[in-house]
Amino acid sequence: MQPYELTLAAAAQAIAAGQLSPAELTESxxxxxxxxxxxxxxxxxxxxxxxxxxxxxxGRDIAAGRYRGPLHxxxxxxxxxxxxxxxxxxxxxxxxAHHTASxxxxxAARLKDAGAVLIGKTHTHEFAYGLTTPQTRNAWAPDRxxxxxxxxxxxxxxxxxxxFALGTDTGGSIxxxxxxxxVVGLKPTYGSxxxxxxxxxxxxxxxxxxxxxxxxDAALVLDVLTGRQPGDGVRELWASRRHPEGxxxxxxxxxxxxxxxxxxDRVDPEVAAAVRAGIGHLERLGxxxxxxxxxxxxxxxxxxxxxxxxxxxxxxxxxxRTSPELYTADVRVLLEAGALVSAGDYLRAQRSRTLMRRAWxxxxxxxxxxxxxxVPCVAARSxxxxxxxxxxxxxxxxxxxxxxxxxxxxxxxxxxSLPVGLDGAGLPIGMQLIGRPFGEAAxxxxxxAFEATRGDGARLAPVAAA
Numbered sequence: 001m002q003p004y005e006l007t008l009a010a011a012a013q014a015i016a017a018g019q020l021s022p023a024e025l026t027e028s029x030x031x032x033x034x035x036x037x038x039x040x041x042x043x044x045x046x047x048x049x050x051x052x053x054x055x056x057x058x059g060r061d062i063a064a065g066r067y068r069g070p071l072h073x074x075x076x077x078x079x080x081x082x083x084x085x086x087x088x089x090x091x092x093x094x095x096x097a098h099h100t101a102s103x104x105x106x107x108a109a110r111l112k113d114a115g116a117v118l119i120g121k122t123h124t125h126e127f128a129y130g131l132t133t134p135q136t137r138n139a140w141a142p143d144r145x146x147x148x149x150x151x152x153x154x155x156x157x158x159x160x161x162x163x164f165a166l167g168t169d170t171g172g173s174i175x176x177x178x179x180x181x182x183v184v185g186l187k188p189t190y191g192s193x194x195x196x197x198x199x200x201x202x203x204x205x206x207x208x209x210x211x212x213x214x215x216x217d218a219a220l221v222l223d224v225l226t227g228r229q230p231g232d233g234v235r236e237l238w239a240s241r242r243h244p245e246g247x248x249x250x251x252x253x254x255x256x257x258x259x260x261x262x263x264x265d266r267v268d269p270e271v272a273a274a275v276r277a278g279i280g281h282l283e284r285l286g287x288x289x290x291x292x293x294x295x296x297x298x299x300x301x302x303x304x305x306x307x308x309x310x311x312x313x314x315x316x317x318x319x320x321r322t323s324p325e326l327y328t329a330d331v332r333v334l335l336e337a338g339a340l341v342s343a344g345d346y347l348r349a350q351r352s353r354t355l356m357r358r359a360w361x362x363x364x365x366x367x368x369x370x371x372x373x374x375v376p377c378v379a380a381r382s383x384x385x386x387x388x389x390x391x392x393x394x395x396x397x398x399x400x401x402x403x404x405x406x407x408x409x410x411x412x413x414x415x416x417s418l419p420v421g422l423d424g425a426g427l428p429i430g431m432q433l434i435g436r437p438f439g440e441a442a443x444x445x446x447x448x449a450f451e452a453t454r455g456d457g458a459r460l461a462p463v464a465a466a
Contacts, residue, residue: 003028004160007458008217010161012070015062022062022073025163026055026117029075033119033161035465041136042146042156044090046082046120051075055119056353061115072115077156077165080121081128082208083197084108086440091199092152093126094326095319105197107166107208107225114224119162122152128168128201131176131398134382139181139461140427144379147177147401149201153211154181158461164221168198169207171304172375172405175417178211179374179430180363182419182461184447185211186218190412191437193225202311205304205409213458215418215447222440233274249449252286254442257367262297263404267376270423272432275373278420278431278450282371285449290367294407295359299352301399304406306341306349313338353410360411364436369446373419374430375401408434416443418450419457 006014014020030048037043056181058073065325083089083101090096101395104112123135125148132152138144139158143198150167155175157165167174169187178185186209193208200206246407252306258279264272296303313335315319320327320335327335363370377387387400395403408415413434420431433443451457 002032002407004032005460006163007213008074008163008220009070009214011074012072012220015073016067018202022055022058022117023052023272025073026051026119029119029161029163032159034114035161036463039137039142039156039463040139040161042122042152042161043077043120044092044123044152047118051117051119056336058115058117058195060438068113068115069110069224071224073117074115074163075117075119076111077120077122077153078108078118079124079150079153079165079167081124081168081199081309082108082166082229084118084121087121087165089199090121091127092124093328095127095323101197103197106194106393110198110224110227122150122165124152124158124168125149126328126331127199127312127316128170128173129334131401133170133177137382138379139463141379143395144427145180145382147180147379149173149461150185150211151177154178154183154185157181157211158183158464159214159257160460164212164217165209166208167211168201169209169409170201170205170308171402171409174207174209174211175403175405175415175430175432178417179419179432180379180428181386182422182428182459183211183213184207184215184218184419185417186222186440186444187415188222188226189414192438192440200315203306204311205308205403207302207409213460215416215444215451215457218416219444219448222444225261230340230452249453250286251282251446251449252367254287254446255290255367256446257290257292257363257370259294259370259372260291262294262300263372266391266393266395268378268423269428271375271377274421274423274429276429279371281450281454283301284431285453290308292363292367292370295363296333296352296356299356300407300410301403303349303352303356303410304402307353307410309338310341310346313341356407357411360407361436368435368439368442370434372432372434373404373431375404378423378425378427378429405432408432413437414440414443416447418447419459421456
């Protein structure tokens with residue numbers, strides 16, 4: 001096994017035990033990038049020499065007894081919406097061709113303080129306004145979309161080009177590419193991870209979170225992103241019987257909601273079967289399954305777009321007026337459309353969000369976690385524009401991907417996507433676990449128990465070297 005094949009947790013353990021140096025680990029990832037990045041296009045830029053310098057310093061600090069924790073010396077990628085002082089933040093757009101960050105974002109600063117090694121900035125769908133990331137190929141099939149908008153981060157992790165990466169999620173942009181590339185994506189509770197220094201898409205829907213190989217890895221990164229101190233992190237919460245997620249692989253006492261509507265409507269049969277099998281596995285681990293109705297399901301899409309579109313347009317108003325030709329056509333159309341949304345429509349979307357949050361809170365009176373598909377279908381072909389469903393209806397690829405992920409953004413609830421298998425063509429399928437506000441311990445605990453007992457997690461995509 002090469003060092004880049006280790007999960008974050010395994011690599012951290014090897015570094016802490018003196019069995020692997022940060023320099024060796026970083027060099028392994030850089031060699032992997034050299035071998036496969038030409039097939040994938042995950043990175044905007046790779047900082048090879050700077051990463052080597054940071055890894056060497058991490059090794060010296062650890063040898064001197066200044067070990068900072070499990071991220072110390074671990075190579076990572078950052079979505080190119082996230083400011084790092086002195087580096088460009090391009091947002092994968094010509095609009096930002098000459099932009100350089102003057103200061104670290106809060107999350108970049110926290111990761112730096114934890115000793116993580118920045119290996120490069122990863123591609124996003126332009127300004128995070130899309131669900132495909134067209135610059136980047138799916139790690140499992142080059143003729144398929146990577147998912148978006150954090151497609152570069154998901155592909156980098158899935159292909160072994162980074163031990164972990166950060167993404168942003170406004171309508172599913174962490175969880176969608178995670179599901180389509182067979183890795184773990186976590187959208188934390190709204191407001192729990194600071195977004196200062198992160199280029200916004202929609203201020204009231206944006207989240208920052210980790211993309212990792214395993215649920216355990218996601219928990220390690222989350223502790224740093226939220227500023228938790230040793231002893232109060234989510235891994236410690238797993239071991240506490242005061243929390244409903246139980247201990248270890250025992251999910252006794254965990255109430256898992258199974259949606260009776262919305263989440264299994266217009267879903268590919270193979271995706272539905274894999275997710276229902278995953279839910280059945282949670283039940284075998286001791287969880288109690290509870291049928292739940294998803295409230296206000298008919299209003300989800302209108303509410304999500306009614307919030308996101310005008311907020312995005314407001315942020316881009318000046319540049320859209322002065323340099324519209326610098327935007328790609330698909331993003332420019334959306335930004336121009338946002339100018340047509342009235343103040344009354346925006347306020348109605350905000351009112352709908354308030355009602356939806358209240359209704360979802362009542363659902364969580366009866367359950368601890370809701371389990372459902374992350375996306376209704378696997379990765380679409382790169383040239384595919386629509387999805388046709390069994391009832392004869394059609395839906396754009398982007399609308400299909402956002403449909404099941406948007407509720408957690410509207411409500412601000414934490415949501416975890418984890419791989420639950422492959423379809424007949426060998427493409428990954430994801431299941432999402434949604435929790436109550438600040439209920440990350442419950443969804444991470446359930447996800448960790450699932451992956452520990454199923455044995456099909458932490459798998460790298462089968463990307464061949466050039």
